[in-house]
Amino acid sequence: MRRTTRIATLCIASAVALTATACGKTSSSSSSGDSSSAGTKEAAAAIAYDVGGRGDQSFNDAAYAGLSKAESDLKVKGVDSEPSDGESDADKVQRLTELARAGNNPVIGVGFAYAPAIDKVAKKFPKTTFGIIDDASVTAANIANMVFNEEQGSYLAGVAAAKTTKTATVGFIGGVETPLIKKFQAGFEQGVKDTDPKVKVLSQYLTQPPNFDGFSKPDLGKAAAQGQLDKKADVIYAAAGLAGSGSIEAVSKAGKWNIGVDSDQYNQKGLADYKDSILTSVTKDVADAVYNLIKSVQDGKPESGEIRYGLDKDGVGLADSNPAYTKMTDVVAAVEKAKKEIIDGKITVKTTP
Template identity: 85%
Template sequence: MRRITRIATVGVASAALALTATACGNKSSSDAGSDSKEAGAAIAYDIGGRGDQSFNDAAYAGLAKAETDLKIKGSAAEPSEGESDADKVQRLTELARSGNNPVIGVGFAYAPAIKKVAPKFPKTTFGIIDDSSVTGKNIANMVFNEEQGSYLAGVAAAKVTKSKTVGFIGGVETPLIKKFEAGFAQGVKETDPSVKVLSQYLTQPPNFDGFSKPDLGKAAAQGQLDKKADVVYAAAGLAGSGSIEATAQAGKWAIGVDSDQYSQKGLAAYKDQILTSVTKDVADSVYNLIKSVKDGTPQTGEVRYGLDKDGVGLADSNPAYTKMADVVAAVEKAKKDIVDGKITVKTTP
């Protein structure tokens, strides 16, 4: 697979120009779809696109693994700035007509488009990450218990804060991102009720710049730092990189999201201040769906990834984190209590 050009902002290419590789087994452009065992696989990126060091890059990692392990060819399509649902419909249609199977929409924003496109390609499996609202016989809903991983981040934040003030930054105020906030705030408060949690969202729907503009994340983090926050957790996609930058430059602790951001090359300059990251196994969810199609038993319906199966978790790549024995112990205890049902994590703030 030819690599996709890295981007720093949304909108470097239209859907028609953003396909970066052709899939194998393209037998027909008919709406009937293609043979699931012969077709390649495709992903359509969310806001921020490839190179966000977070959500989209995790999806790409799953596709890349499938190419290597399963010997399939992949395609990928970038979002365009200010695009409509009609643009997403066109993108998914083009990917399916090119013979790709499965076709995966990275993010809940693809729900309306998949609802329209999936019935037209009954032999093609469509996957959607972070959404369970749209269903169908050929649709797999890959969803995560983000609130559980965020609870662990809250535990860690409450244990390391010295100012007794921590921050949460959400990219766009949607039900999905509120799950991150809810879990984080609960983890903080149940670990140390005296710690104050500052919460802020960068944009409101239908403005989704809060997932794609690093300057917004940087400004929000600076505002929280000015209010004495010494730990800042951002669930904001590409915008979160701005939050990490501001927090690291201030010598405070940043908590990453989706991918293990300590290990992301684009954030290497700030890695020492990335305490940990709330991870979602988006890569495996993409890989598992592709493998299921190749094996002839495609996943459909809800496929949930929670703390019990390490579908979400807390990264421990930073040596500074692993040396904090009391923090690690508190996080491990909280993880066990969640898995054992002793702690129920809220999904709304």
């Protein structure tokens, strides 16, 4: 069964039918039954979650929000599939194959880890559109690569952190040291230093590949944040998926500032106890990317190739849901100035630390 300890970003009023697959867990969020049944004539779209699964209050939940919107607006049946613990590429291939064979279109892999599997499965189902988030390395006529300028949003977070800190020390916590998460680190560090070279940035990663626990275990994030707090960091930015919730808890209890990631974490129900400490979040419009791909398939004009979301298209940004943030007029002004300069090409943000 689906992990019951997680709290989903959105609640759907209809009943949930669960079907266990050979690898991972697959569910339909429609009341009309198991959408994995072959031969269904109802339009269906599927997403396969990244490490941490649905309920991470971050990356995966943003993808689910896009699927949920498509269900509501486009009247498609949504199917979402959870990863298994220690899932291999072969497991991903089997899971994606089952989703495609059931007639789901598109089939979307949430995260770069799906690249090898999508590369294989897309060849077997040329009439099915496959989407992959955060990867542009695998290409085909039926593959849509949804990628983001994470470094740009992270730069704005660095500006906000440098303008907010009282101790001249801020922190960055990356879940797993991959090229993708290094983009978050690079942008954040550059934003801090461009704003105030005197501010110290403490940067660390929770795990190294092939260990991806740094995206799924909150206790790792909590311990890392506590270590940075002990070193006087008073603003901490964690790009660590579900593990980031542990960092948010530790920072909140210390009375310091968090910067969230991927989703507007101030508004995440599972983080409601800590929301006042979430100054802002670096957002990635994963929800719209998922929705737009599903709509393109429904319209008969499926997206393919690289689809890039940056500051210029509001594909990444900095959330302003916390009233405490909007009251910091000097911080908001500095962030808006940096945003304009990035869009205008006056600031080029690095993608590696």
